[in-house]
Amino acid sequence: MAVQNEITYAQAVRDAMREEMARDPDVFLMGEDIGVYRGAFGVTQEMYREFPGRVIDTPIAEAGFVGVAIGAAVEGMRPIVEIMFSDFISVCFDMLLNQAPKMHFMFGGKVQVPLVVRAAAGCGTGAAAQHSQSLEAMLCHIPGLKVVAPSTPYDAKGLLKSSIRDNNPVIFLEEKTLYRTKGLVPDHDYTIPLGQADIKRTGSDCTLVTYGRMVPTCLSAANTLLKEGISCEVVDLRTLLPMDKPAIFESVKKTKRLLIVHEAVKTGGLGGEISASVAESDAFYYLDAPIRRLAAWDTPVPFSAVLEKGVLPDEEKVCAAVRELMG
Amino acid sequence: MNKELASRLLLKMMLIRRFEENVQYYFTLGMIHGTCHLCIGEEATAAGTCLALEKDDDMFATHRGHGAAIAKGIDIRRMMAEIFGRSTGVCKGLGGSMHIADKDVGVLGANGIVGPSMALACGAAMAHKMRGEKRVAAAFFGDGATNEGIFHESMNLASIWKLPVLFICTNNTYGMSTHISKVMADTEIEHRAIPFKMKACTIDGNDAELVYETVRAARAEILEDPQPILIVENTYRISGHSKSDGNLYRTKEEISAWKEKDPIRTFAGRMEAQGILTKAETDALWAEADEKIRAAVDFATQSPYPKVEDLYDSVYAE
Ligand SMILES: Cc1ncc(C[n+]2csc(CCOP(=O)(O)OP(=O)(O)O)c2C)c(N)n1
Numbered sequence A: 001m002a003v004q005n006e007i008t009y010a011q012a013v014r015d016a017m018r019e020e021m022a023r024d025p026d027v028f029l030m031g032e033d034i035g036v037y038r039g040a041f042g043v044t045q046e047m048y049r050e051f052p053g054r055v056i057d058t059p060i061a062e063a064g065f066v067g068v069a070i071g072a073a074v075e076g077m078r079p080i081v082e083i084m085f086s087d088f089i090s091v092c093f094d095m096l097l098n099q100a101p102k103m104h105f106m107f108g109g110k111v112q113v114p115l116v117v118r119a120a121a122g123c124g125t126g127a128a129a130q131h132s133q134s135l136e137a138m139l140c141h142i143p144g145l146k147v148v149a150p151s152t153p154y155d156a157k158g159l160l161k162s163s164i165r166d167n168n169p170v171i172f173l174e175e176k177t178l179y180r181t182k183g184l185v186p187d188h189d190y191t192i193p194l195g196q197a198d199i200k201r202t203g204s205d206c207t208l209v210t211y212g213r214m215v216p217t218c219l220s221a222a223n224t225l226l227k228e229g230i231s232c233e234v235v236d237l238r239t240l241l242p243m244d245k246p247a248i249f250e251s252v253k254k255t256k257r258l259l260i261v262h263e264a265v266k267t268g269g270l271g272g273e274i275s276a277s278v279a280e281s282d283a284f285y286y287l288d289a290p291i292r293r294l295a296a297w298d299t300p301v302p303f304s305a306v307l308e309k310g311v312l313p314d315e316e317k318v319c320a321a322v323r324e325l326m327g
Numbered sequence B: 001m002n003k004e005l006a007s008r009l010l011l012k013m014m015l016i017r018r019f020e021e022n023v024q025y026y027f028t029l030g031m032i033h034g035t036c037h038l039c040i041g042e043e044a045t046a047a048g049t050c051l052a053l054e055k056d057d058d059m060f061a062t063h064r065g066h067g068a069a070i071a072k073g074i075d076i077r078r079m080m081a082e083i084f085g086r087s088t089g090v091c092k093g094l095g096g097s098m099h100i101a102d103k104d105v106g107v108l109g110a111n112g113i114v115g116p117s118m119a120l121a122c123g124a125a126m127a128h129k130m131r132g133e134k135r136v137a138a139a140f141f142g143d144g145a146t147n148e149g150i151f152h153e154s155m156n157l158a159s160i161w162k163l164p165v166l167f168i169c170t171n172n173t174y175g176m177s178t179h180i181s182k183v184m185a186d187t188e189i190e191h192r193a194i195p196f197k198m199k200a201c202t203i204d205g206n207d208a209e210l211v212y213e214t215v216r217a218a219r220a221e222i223l224e225d226p227q228p229i230l231i232v233e234n235t236y237r238i239s240g241h242s243k244s245d246g247n248l249y250r251t252k253e254e255i256s257a258w259k260e261k262d263p264i265r266t267f268a269g270r271m272e273a274q275g276i277l278t279k280a281e282t283d284a285l286w287a288e289a290d291e292k293i294r295a296a297v298d299f300a301t302q303s304p305y306p307k308v309e310d311l312y313d314s315v316y317a318e
């Protein structure tokens, strides 16, 4: 039996970076206040001492340093860039839209961009409209990028290692409300392949497809519903682009009902993509009820705690949606 | 400096100080959620700059925007209610600390993003200029923000289009934990105006009188002859960057040295020494500030929370 340690999500992210930096001298880290400040969310801690010269505090100049990271990646380095809040990718969006994801393709395959952009995403901290967004759907609309959104320390560590070893630009979304959550992580080196969903709980009556912070929400909803005799299967996508659609179809064929849950706003969200994919597949014939999406309201994230909670899916809303699906 | 202006400057700074102390206190008690960036120590930059503007002038603030909003004349009770997330807040509880705004008094928003204030102020100044209005726009931004591309783009646009905009850099020498010496080869921010052929000056931002006089003169100048001016106000943030700050990047000695240069105490002391205000009068101003902030907290805590059902009414304009 392998040794397992209980660590936080933040530590899992840190350990993945530390181990990859120890393993590969080409890996280095850049971002704002990741040195002596220890990172805005305390992810990097003492890494600047452990890896002198390889944990680089930048000026507040996202377009510049993300561009620098891409240039270094083209020359064979493996930069990890921390964007303090995923909302700030707006400031370096050209780099993530027109530069990094397109170079390999446009240049006929000779260029690789092994870049990881880590960013704190999601709401629930009262940080208001410009520090709380879930922008994954926008990113998944960019072929050439990979987009990862782990929900547990185990997944965060294994997926970040794969992201660092991947030869493509990966946006790694860390939910800020998950940083302090804990989970078991094995002692030995392991990776989790990008593009593979994980069944976090098996069930027979209804499939909940979700990711990120909504995974724990769906798991507790599944617990509650089981007491009412409803058995839910929780599919954690883990990687959003490329998405593990076969895993979704298989689960839907088994349970015959589908609820998609995400924290991002509903309109233009990934729920639409998932729902359309099921509708286009043979899993559609198995459905006993219309597909349902549960997402945040189509508003900017409001500041007041009552409003922030009000616009978000939560356990109660998941339970209510599943009960409706069960008819 | 006349007595009336001295009292106004001093009262504004005292209100800002007490406002921030109360926000910090209720934050610690868990009665305010989210995050906030306090401007304790930087009161003279806010009060001196914004009192030199007219009510009709536009002011774009930063994430550290409480002081500027108060100095520009926002309703303190409704601003406190905003930070408490109540429906009576200046932004109906939708914005919070980082998005304090009230267009009626020319407060065009604190900002969660570092940098945009500069371009937005250029746009407001452009509107004033196109319509021939005798108004200016002021953009606050920090030293750290001058490393963003948007700073350089805004300075260039303002200078080629001769926009009546005041670029107000509150230089507290840190962007979060990062000292300017680590992120600028030339730490004289004023020099960044040279390639744009823009007028610029650097002043002691802890001297409320000097800040007021400098901004007042610059405002008059750019109304007369439309053009941008950069004013670098050197100051220091006594408070931590935000709630997540462990102060690991600076020494206690540095903080206490700056506490000695407290902008409120120095200004009050000078006014007393010059016989412009008596000790009794400055004490009375403190009492007035205390009373106003207490009333603001009462108003905020007694106000109702907003209703989620009404939220869709706020997304689009009519
Ligand atoms: C585009 C962007 N990048 C990073 C941040 C995170 N951040 C918020 S305030 C801050 C420091 C800003 O420093 P400065 O401009 O000097 O203002 P000060 O905080 O000192 O008042 C940083 C990095 C942000 N809000 N927006």
Ligand SMILES: [Mg+2]
Binding pocket: B142, B143, B144, B170, B171, B172, B173, B174, B175, B176
């Ligand atoms: Mg600063």
